[in-house]
């Protein structure tokens with residue numbers, strides 16, 4: 001009789017208190033002013049939260065980064081080559097409105113204070129969205145953020161260029177103000193020690209290839225990946241709260257694509273925001289983002305107040 005095998009979880013789980021002890025004696029390098037500057041709209045992260053969650057995490061990543069450099073040196077010695085440094089790539093994934101940008105910016109600031117990684121760059125994957133003209137032509141305007149709304153070939157090409165140590169790699173820029181990719185604008189990534197890539201699609205598989213070539217995953221190029229997790233009901237509330245904050249700030253700008261929602265009656269604006277959540281961002285979460293959670297090296301689970309409640313670290 002078959003005894004059926006027991007599935008072993010690939011993760012080791014920590015309460016916040018357990019996790020925060022893993023900072024060891026590392027001193028906190030960011031002050032309250034830094035946190036204020038780095039936090040995104042609607043994310044109430046405090047200096048204490050950054051210290052308890054992101055300090056141990058930056059310590060772990062810098063240990064992994066050092067080990068990776070050692071491995072790189074070993075393979076160069078074996079091959080008798082002497083190539084330049086290879087950037088260490090960290091991915092930050094999760095739903096719209098979960099707070100990926102805050103996490104990415106705090107990590108960037110902390111990691112750049114470690115001696116081994118003074119140059120830490122950050123890119124968001126929205127620059128790889130197709131321009132609105134292309135999305136319109138393909139009937140994808142209501143699918144922004146879905147896998148097919150990105151130029152995945154170009155994104156993989158970008159990661160591959162970075163991993164091969166290429167200097168001065170360009171990244172297109174997306175503007176939330178214009179709600180579109182900005183034609184003719186790009187940022188330059190020039191051999192950073194660490195590159196943080198933040199976006200909801202970062203752990204998703206690539207496009208199915210035309211011929212018999214293998215499907216490439218962006219995660220094949222990642223050295224470490226983080227999934228920011230939260231319950232859908234909290235994400236929905238954060239999305240709505242942020243929409244109402246944007247109504248009083250960014251949407252006030254007449255150039256904002258969403259300017260009309262700043263002038264609209266509250267009920268009507270709420271109905272629009274809810275339809276964007278229910279019709280676009282929630283289905284994308286359920287169908288395309290959440291299924292990638294189990295690929296992450298680290299899962300940070302937020303509670304209803306945005307504070308991290310649990311940490312899961314991949315051990316296998």
Ligand SMILES: Nc1ncnc2c1ncn2[C@@H]1O[C@H](COP(=O)(O)OP(=O)(O)O)[C@@H](O)[C@H]1O
Pocket residue numbers: 040041094095096097098099100101102176177242246250258
């Ligand atoms: N319509 C908008 N206008 C201006 N800024 C926006 C708009 N929508 C989102 N943002 C900002 O863009 C950033 C990315 O948002 P999002 O993709 O939801 O990721 P996350 O909340 O996980 O960082 C956030 O800083 C958010 O405040």
Ligand SMILES: CC(C)(COP(=O)(O)O)[C@@H](O)C(=O)NCCC(=O)O
Pocket residue numbers: 096124125126127141142144145198199200201276280281
């Ligand atoms: C730009 C985004 C797709 C996210 O980009 P990313 O995570 O790739 O950087 C998202 O923030 C967004 O604005 N979604 C739009 C949904 C809508 O059309 O309302």
